[in-house]
Amino acid sequence: MVWVFSIWMQSVKQVLSGEMLGKPVNVRGWVYRIRSSGSIIFAVVRDSSGIIQVTIKKGVVPEPDFEAAASTGIESSVTVEGTLAEDERAPGGYEVRAISFAVVGPSEPFPITEYQSTELLLDQRHLWIRSREQTAVMKVKDSMLRGARNWFHENDYVEVTPPIITGVSAEDSTTLFQLKYFDRFAYLSQSAQFYLESLIYSCDRVWSLTPSFRAEKSKTPRHLTEFWNLEMEAAWVDNEGNMKVQEELVSAMLRSVVEERSPELRLLGRDPAALEKIAPPFERMSYSEAMDELQEKGCDVLWGSDLGAVEERELTMDKEHPVFIVNYPKELKPFYMKENPEDARTYKNSDLLAPEGYGEIIGGSERETDNALIIERLKDVGESLDKYQWYIDLRKYGSVPHSGFGLGMERVVKWVCGLEHIRDAIPFPRTIARVYP
């Protein structure tokens, strides 16, 4: 068996295309289902591209191959040689009639069976990620990331690599993970923002994809303690320009996923055509308008209340496109945002909410350039100015209007894949209760 030069082996997807009908094919993968009816064994073999039926007949394959098939269980890794035939009862309409069958890595009884508790699936995550749904989610994410990377490249952004170990809090200091860093303390990054802000002075427009850490105490279906933050920062861009970048980027990511992963979307119960229709411009609604709408709908909110999952759901349940909520009250947002000259109670910022009730996927803003205001706000929240001196410096040497945002990849994947819980948007979720496996 030639393992390295495996060109002569086809993926299940290639085999299911039917091009090889009547011809010899070679499939390798893992047993998805298997049953025997006397002298014929029906196995369904999966690889990352799909599942295909294989029939192994006594007398057609060598006897040891038949015995190997008869005693093998699900998740054993196998190789099959045979001919491709049509069979309308088989998944995908084709089957491989084996002339040889070999077990490469036998499987012990697989601990995951059809109906399992959420906890068991999380304990067995290293095995559960083999499921077809999990595979589809990972492929959707892969295409969305590629769509984003291509869009940034085409639009002249530089991909940069900010640090993960940091001395500052870019968001909420109550959700910092502290770590012992030799003889002092440091934190795991909550956002690359401040480093990206520094990098625009050399690269104009930058972006990065980094893990972000938030010690969120609450258990919710949309919070992880470790998530992937896709962030961008650009010089000479105001809050409106920032929103234009977001709507273009999100639309490009959706185009990429629809183009490359429509079968995966359908497997997850999503309609690619609905996602394909999403295009700029996205609706913009001020925070004040959002409050009015919520009050009209009977929600118990006042101007100044935060928009939580419930309110965001209320605002987007009936929408088919994402919507920007702009100009939040200052009290609800961090110190670095630019004051709104039209209403000094608010900032020039936006949150992008996904439709169908999925809620916030991006947080962004124009950045404050007035150092006096930054210093005043840092003092108000009790931060030590020493730690932020380098950030304050940026406004001293050729300050420039600039904006940026962070897109939570798992939030976007949760929406696009129609997932109930964000933990299914990442292979090994980290939550308040879980660091295993």
Ligand code: NSS
């Ligand atoms: O806190 S954010 O709203 N904004 C920032 O971190 C900015 N400093 C980004 C920037 O301007 N460069 O987080 C950005 C996004 C937010 O909209 C969510 O989609 C996602 O990050 N996010 C999360 N995803 C999963 N779990 C948690 N805990 C989480 N927190 C934020």
